[in-house]
Amino acid sequence: MELQPVKFYQTGTFTVGNRLLDEGERTVQANMHRTNSLNSGHRACQGCGEALGARYAIDAAMRATRNQLIAVNATGCLEVFSTPYPETSWQIPWMHSLFGNAAAVASGVAAAMRIKGRGDVRVVAQGGDGGTTDIGFGCLSGMFERNDDVLYLCYDNEAYMNTGVQRSSATPPAARTATTANVGAEPGNVFGTGKNVPLIAMAHNIPYVATASVANLRDLEAKVTRAMALRGARYIHIHVPCPLGWGSAPADTIRLARLAVESGLFPLFEAERGEITGRTCIRRKVPVETYLRPQKRFAHLFSPEPDVERIALIQATADRNIGRFRLTD
Numbered sequence: 001m002e003l004q005p006v007k008f009y010q011t012g013t014f015t016v017g018n019r020l021l022d023e024g025e026r027t028v029q030a031n032m033h034r035t036n037s038l039n040s041g042h043r044a045c046q047g048c049g050e051a052l053g054a055r056y057a058i059d060a061a062m063r064a065t066r067n068q069l070i071a072v073n074a075t076g077c078l079e080v081f082s083t084p085y086p087e088t089s090w091q092i093p094w095m096h097s098l099f100g101n102a103a104a105v106a107s108g109v110a111a112a113m114r115i116k117g118r119g120d121v122r123v124v125a126q127g128g129d130g131g132t133t134d135i136g137f138g139c140l141s142g143m144f145e146r147n148d149d150v151l152y153l154c155y156d157n158e159a160y161m162n163t164g165v166q167r168s169s170a171t172p173p174a175a176r177t178a179t180t181a182n183v184g185a186e187p188g189n190v191f192g193t194g195k196n197v198p199l200i201a202m203a204h205n206i207p208y209v210a211t212a213s214v215a216n217l218r219d220l221e222a223k224v225t226r227a228m229a230l231r232g233a234r235y236i237h238i239h240v241p242c243p244l245g246w247g248s249a250p251a252d253t254i255r256l257a258r259l260a261v262e263s264g265l266f267p268l269f270e271a272e273r274g275e276i277t278g279r280t281c282i283r284r285k286v287p288v289e290t291y292l293r294p295q296k297r298f299a300h301l302f303s304p305e306p307d308v309e310r311i312a313l314i315q316a317t318a319d320r321n322i323g324r325f326r327l328t329d
């Protein structure tokens with residue numbers, strides 16, 4: 001009988017299975033006593049990166065606060081798929097505010113806790129990239145500027161997914177959405193100047209800013225844990241692939257998240273009080289093409305002919321990130 005070769009599928013990646021790690025290094029999800037804050041039964045699509053990211057982030061925040069946590073949620077997929085009235089998948093005190101004011105509501109909840117002498121109860125706010133980088137941006141900047149004691153988690157799936165994939169200011173260049181050009185010389189999102197909210201958050205000199213990805217869940221947990229050890233305004237921007245909006249296979253969610261990191265398009269870093277304090281180096285740099293190709297939102301870049309010029313522009317963005325954050329040093 002022919003033997004099947006052993007497949008070291010995890011070699012060279014950051015996703016080492018829990019069973020291969022020492023107990024202390026395992027993810028929260030490996031713990032039988034985890035809070036399971038976002039419980040099963042919700043209505044996220046198969047392979048939803050946002051559901052995965054939220055589950056790990058909030059469970060880690062629960063562990064870090066000994067379960068003394070209140071979450072405020074902006075309108076968006078996470079809110080809609082987890083709480084179709086009168087049901088909820090949340091196992092924690094959880095409030096839905098409006099689309100654009102989660103940061104302000106969370107600031108109010110944190111102030112109320114302080115006045116009540118319950119400074120031990122910690123507050124997180126969470127929302128999608130639309131709710132964060134566009135409509136909620138003013139409230140978020142105010143929360144940063146006042147240094148309110150809130151951790152804000154942005155789940156960046158790079159468009160307004162809940163309402164049918166409209167472009168946001170986090171949508172990458174060339175990506176097709178329901179509100180970008182479908183035809184013409186340059187279909188998809190424009191190559192604008194971009195809007196990098198982690199860097200804008202850093203410019204507020206707040207105690208903690210980080211980027212994270214569902215490609216590296218232990219890193220995400222560590223960053224949430226670090227953030228919860230600090231007081232004041234904190235921000236974590238989490239890259240979460242969306243199979244529906246990206247036109248990708250549900251089984252490819254983690255692979256795409258990893259390719260975004262390893263191409264340099266989504267750099268992982270940490271900053272305290274405006275200064276970079278940590279970064280995750282790329283192990284094996286991949287060309288952006290490897291990341292773009294499996295996603296239908298970028299299909300026009302490869303068919304009928306490869307759009308060499310625009311692919312080169314995207315590669316230049318990745319290379320600029322790699323240089324800026326010294327990701328291959």
Ligand SMILES: Cc1ncc(C[n+]2csc(CCOP(=O)(O)OP(=O)(O)O)c2C)c(N)n1
Nearest residue numbers: 076077099128129130131159160161162163
């Ligand atoms: C003031 C206001 N405008 C528009 C809407 C409709 N709306 C609800 S969710 C949503 C999109 C949310 O997108 P995003 O914040 O990126 O989160 P995602 O669904 O992608 O996770 C929109 C436009 C609303 N609820 N309130």
Ligand code: SF4
Nearest residue numbers: 044045048077242244
């Ligand atoms: S549309 Fe995207 S973000 Fe929304 S539930 Fe589906 S996969 Fe998740």
